[in-house]
Structures are given as C-alpha cells and as structure tokens.
Amino acid sequence: MSTNSPPGPRRVRVTSPRTSAARRPTTPTGTREIDEQTRLGEVYMSSLIQSQLRLTLAVIGGTGLILGSIPLLFWLAPATRTFAIFGLPLPWIILGIVVYPVVYVAARIYVRKAERIETEFTEFVGRQ
Template sequence: MAAEPVPRREVVTRRPGSTPAPTAYRPATEPPRELTPAAHAHVRRLIRRQLRAGLATGGALALLVGTLPLLFRHLPATGLGPVPAAVVWVVLGVAVYPLLLLLAGRYVRRAERNERDYTRAVEGA
C-alpha cells in the first residue's frame, strides 16, 4: 500500500476571499537622497536640540529621583528620626509619578517645538 500524500501546510492570516492584504507603508514624498548644505545644517541643529532636550530631561529625572535614597539615608541624622519604610515606599511608588508626568510633558512639548522650528526653517529655506 502506498502512503497517503501529506497535505501541503498553509499559513492562514485572513479569511479566504476577503480584502487583499495591506501594502507596505510608503510616504507621500520621498526624502531627498542628498542633503544640501543648508538642509544638512538644519538636520544637525534639530538633532542637537533633541539630544539637549533628552539629556536635560534625563538629568533632571536623575537629579530629582536619584537623590531620594540619599535624602532618606541622611534624614535621620538631622534629628527628625528614622524615616518609616511606608513613607519611603509611598514617595518612591506614588509621589514620583506626577514628577515623571510633568517631565515627560515638558519633554514632549519641547521636542514638538523643535520639530516645528525645523519644519519652518526647511520650508522657508
């Protein structure tokens, strides 16, 4: 007796007969292959400004949140007594998040402003 043929394996990603598979994203306009010196300067300035915004935000976060363990460590030496563990967890687990939201909102506004300035400069050039 001959062995039965093994059916071909198929990967089903959508219902047969439905709309065709979506095509890959293509931007409306192709970015220029070669940047002019002026465009190159605008891109470099945008990258520097975005990097500065990110480093400033990260530095502020590190300064404000990173110093909390030092504060908790040296607070008993001031005569106020030991800091209860519950207070430490409330500060680290709850009170830090509004600070994170404020820093994130400030960063997003700054990044969008940088991109708006870049768009204006490129369109005006």
C-alpha cells in the same frame, strides 16, 4: 506596387490651452537641501538632532536629579525612613506614589518642547 505612397498623418504639437495658469509651487530650498542630502541639508539635520539631544539630556538630567535625591534624603535624614503617614512608611509613599507624577510631568515637558523644536525647524526650513 507604387513606391510613392501617400504621406502619413502630419505630426501636430499639442500644448495646454492654459499656458498662463499658475505653476506648481517649487519645493522650498531648505527642504530640497535635506532631500538631496547636500552639505547644507546635513547642517540643518545636525542642528535639529543637537537641539533634540540637548532637550533629552536636560529632561533626563532633571528627572534623574529629582529621583536620585530620594535615597540621599533617606540617608541624610534617617528619621524619614521610619516616618509613617496613615500607617504607610514615607519611603513607600514616595517611591510608590510620588515618583509617578514626577515622571509624568517630565514626559509631558519633553513632548511639548520636542514638538516645539520640530515645528520651529519645519517653519525655518520651509522659509529657506
């Protein structure tokens, strides 16, 4: 047997014919900072969470103030406890009917503003 066997196939380097093609866009820095959990990413996330917390506390506070004032109304104006509209006592009307639109409006305000906060945050982080 001969030790001088013919050499194997030559190695060939294969490259893309489209070397001038546009490359994939890089991830914006802000998004990368958040994904990699760097200190700057933590600052971005903490600002988002603080904005959401402020909104939550404002909506809960406003709703609580409006709904919490109902018992105060009955206490300060005793005539409201016995006042009737269409044969129904006013407290029943307020607690059974009026409360729900107040809660609905508060929820709509919260959702709309929370979406706005998230959109602004996404736009800001995307520009970085």
